[in-house]
Amino acid sequence: MRRKFNVSIIGGGSTWTPGLLMSMCKMKDRFPINKLTMYDIVEDRQKVIGEFAKVLLREEYPEVNFSYTTSKEEAYKDVDFVFVQIRTGGYKMRELDEKIPLSLGVIGQETCGAGGFAYGLRSIGDMIEIINDVREYSKDAWILNYTNPAAIVAEALRRVFPDDKRILNICDQPVNLLRSYGRVLGRNAEEFEPVYFGLNHFGWFTNLYDGEGRDLLPELKEIINERxxxxxxxxQRDKSWLDTYAMVKDMVKDFPDYLPNTYLQYYYYPDYKLSKLNPDYTRANEVINGREKRVFEECARVAKAGTAKDCEMVHNDAHGEFIVEVAESIAFNKGRIYIVILENNGIISNIQEDAMVEVAAVLTANGPRPLAVGKIGTFYKGMMESQLAYEKLAVDAYFEGSYGKALQALTLNRTIVSAKKAREVLNALIEANKDYWPEFK
Known part of the structure; x- marks a missing residue:
C-alpha cells in the first residue's frame, strides 16, 4: 500500500492556500495525504480559508484528516512535510514596502530593491522561529519554503541552520515561466528539461530541451521577438502581471543570449520601471482589491453554500502544483528535475561557494542533486555578484544590527545606486519597520 503523508501548511490564511488545496486534491493519487493541518497566527483570516477547505476536502478528498489551528504543537507534531508561505506584516506592510520607496523616487516592489529589503528583514526572524518550532516536534520533516524574498531568506537560513539538509527554499516563478513557454510553443511544459542559473528572481534560462533533446530556446526567442x-x-492575471510578462520581449531584444526571469526588468530598466509605477496605487492595492477580495469572497460563499462543485477560485496552478510536485519527487524518490535554491559549492564555478543560487537539480529522497552550470559570462557574473553582495549585506545588517551594512546593501542595489538616496530610503524604512526589524546601530 502506498504511503500517505502528514502535511502542514504554514500561512493557512494566505490567498494562495485555496489553490494549493485544490492542487492537493487534483494530485492526491501522486502525493497521498493522511493528515493535513493549516496553521496561521491570524485566526480570523485563516478561519475563512479553513471553512472553505472543510467543504472542498469533504467533497474531493474525504479520506484526509483535516484541521486548522493556531497551535504550534498541533501544526508541527509528527509531520512529514511543512509547506511555508508566510507574509510577515501582511499586506499593510507590503503596501509600505512599495509606497515608501516610490515616494522617495526609487522603485517600490515586493521582492526587488528597497521593498524587498524591508520584506526580507521582516521575514528572517519568523522563518527562524518556524524552523526551530518544526524541529522541536518533527526533527525529520521536510520544510519546503515559498516565503519571500526567497534569496534573503535562504541566505539567512543557511547561516542559522547550516547542517539542516531538509530545508529547501523554492520559488514558483521559474515554473510559471516554463508553463508559459509551453503555451507559446503549444507544448506540454512537463516534457521540458531546463538549464537555468542565477539568484532568486534574478536568473536566466540558457537552454530548454524537449523530450528528444532538441533545444527549444532559439525557436522560443524568435516567437517572443515576433509576438x-x-x-x-x-x-486570470491582473494587468500589472500582463505588463510584467510583456517586458520579456524587451529584455530578449537587448540581451538575446538567454531567456530572463521576469523580475530582471527591475534591474535592467530601473528608470523606465519607476516611470510606470503609480506611487498612489501599487501592486499591493491591486492585490487587496483584486485577488484578495475575490478569494475571500469565494471562500465565504463556498462555506455558506456547503459545496465547492461550482467554485470559481482565483488561483495560480503553478504555485500549488509545484510545491506538491517537489514533495512528491522527494517522498517517492522520483528524481525529477526542478529549479530550486541551493548553496553554490561549485555549481556555478566562477561564483563564490557560499552563494545561495537558483539552479536545476534532481530531487531525490536524499535531497537535491544539483546539475552543474560551470562558468558564466562576464556580464551575467557581474550582475549576479552585485546582487549577491546586496543580499549578503542585507542579511549581515539583520544579524549585526548594522546601519552601515544596511546602507551598503541598498547602495549596491541596482534599483537605487545613489548612496544619498539609499540613506533617505533606509531611514524611512527603519521608522516603518520598527516593530519588526532589529535596532540598527
Whole structure:
C-alpha cells in the first residue's frame, strides 16, 4: 500500500492556500495525504480559508484528516512535510514596502530593491522561529519554503541552520515561466528539461530541451521577438502581471543570449520601471482589491453554500502544483528535475561557494542533486555578484544590527545606486519597520 503523508501548511490564511488545496486534491493519487493541518497566527483570516477547505476536502478528498489551528504543537507534531508561505506584516506592510520607496523616487516592489529589503528583514526572524518550532516536534520533516524574498531568506537560513539538509527554499516563478513557454510553443511544459542559473528572481534560462533533446530556446526567442510573451494563465492575471510578462520581449531584444526571469526588468530598466509605477496605487492595492477580495469572497460563499462543485477560485496552478510536485519527487524518490535554491559549492564555478543560487537539480529522497552550470559570462557574473553582495549585506545588517551594512546593501542595489538616496530610503524604512526589524546601530 502506498504511503500517505502528514502535511502542514504554514500561512493557512494566505490567498494562495485555496489553490494549493485544490492542487492537493487534483494530485492526491501522486502525493497521498493522511493528515493535513493549516496553521496561521491570524485566526480570523485563516478561519475563512479553513471553512472553505472543510467543504472542498469533504467533497474531493474525504479520506484526509483535516484541521486548522493556531497551535504550534498541533501544526508541527509528527509531520512529514511543512509547506511555508508566510507574509510577515501582511499586506499593510507590503503596501509600505512599495509606497515608501516610490515616494522617495526609487522603485517600490515586493521582492526587488528597497521593498524587498524591508520584506526580507521582516521575514528572517519568523522563518527562524518556524524552523526551530518544526524541529522541536518533527526533527525529520521536510520544510519546503515559498516565503519571500526567497534569496534573503535562504541566505539567512543557511547561516542559522547550516547542517539542516531538509530545508529547501523554492520559488514558483521559474515554473510559471516554463508553463508559459509551453503555451507559446503549444507544448506540454512537463516534457521540458531546463538549464537555468542565477539568484532568486534574478536568473536566466540558457537552454530548454524537449523530450528528444532538441533545444527549444532559439525557436522560443524568435516567437517572443515576433509576438511578445504572456503568462500561461493570462486570463486570470491582473494587468500589472500582463505588463510584467510583456517586458520579456524587451529584455530578449537587448540581451538575446538567454531567456530572463521576469523580475530582471527591475534591474535592467530601473528608470523606465519607476516611470510606470503609480506611487498612489501599487501592486499591493491591486492585490487587496483584486485577488484578495475575490478569494475571500469565494471562500465565504463556498462555506455558506456547503459545496465547492461550482467554485470559481482565483488561483495560480503553478504555485500549488509545484510545491506538491517537489514533495512528491522527494517522498517517492522520483528524481525529477526542478529549479530550486541551493548553496553554490561549485555549481556555478566562477561564483563564490557560499552563494545561495537558483539552479536545476534532481530531487531525490536524499535531497537535491544539483546539475552543474560551470562558468558564466562576464556580464551575467557581474550582475549576479552585485546582487549577491546586496543580499549578503542585507542579511549581515539583520544579524549585526548594522546601519552601515544596511546602507551598503541598498547602495549596491541596482534599483537605487545613489548612496544619498539609499540613506533617505533606509531611514524611512527603519521608522516603518520598527516593530519588526532589529535596532540598527
Amino acid at each position: 511578445g510573451f504572456i503568462p500561461v494563465d493570462a486570463e
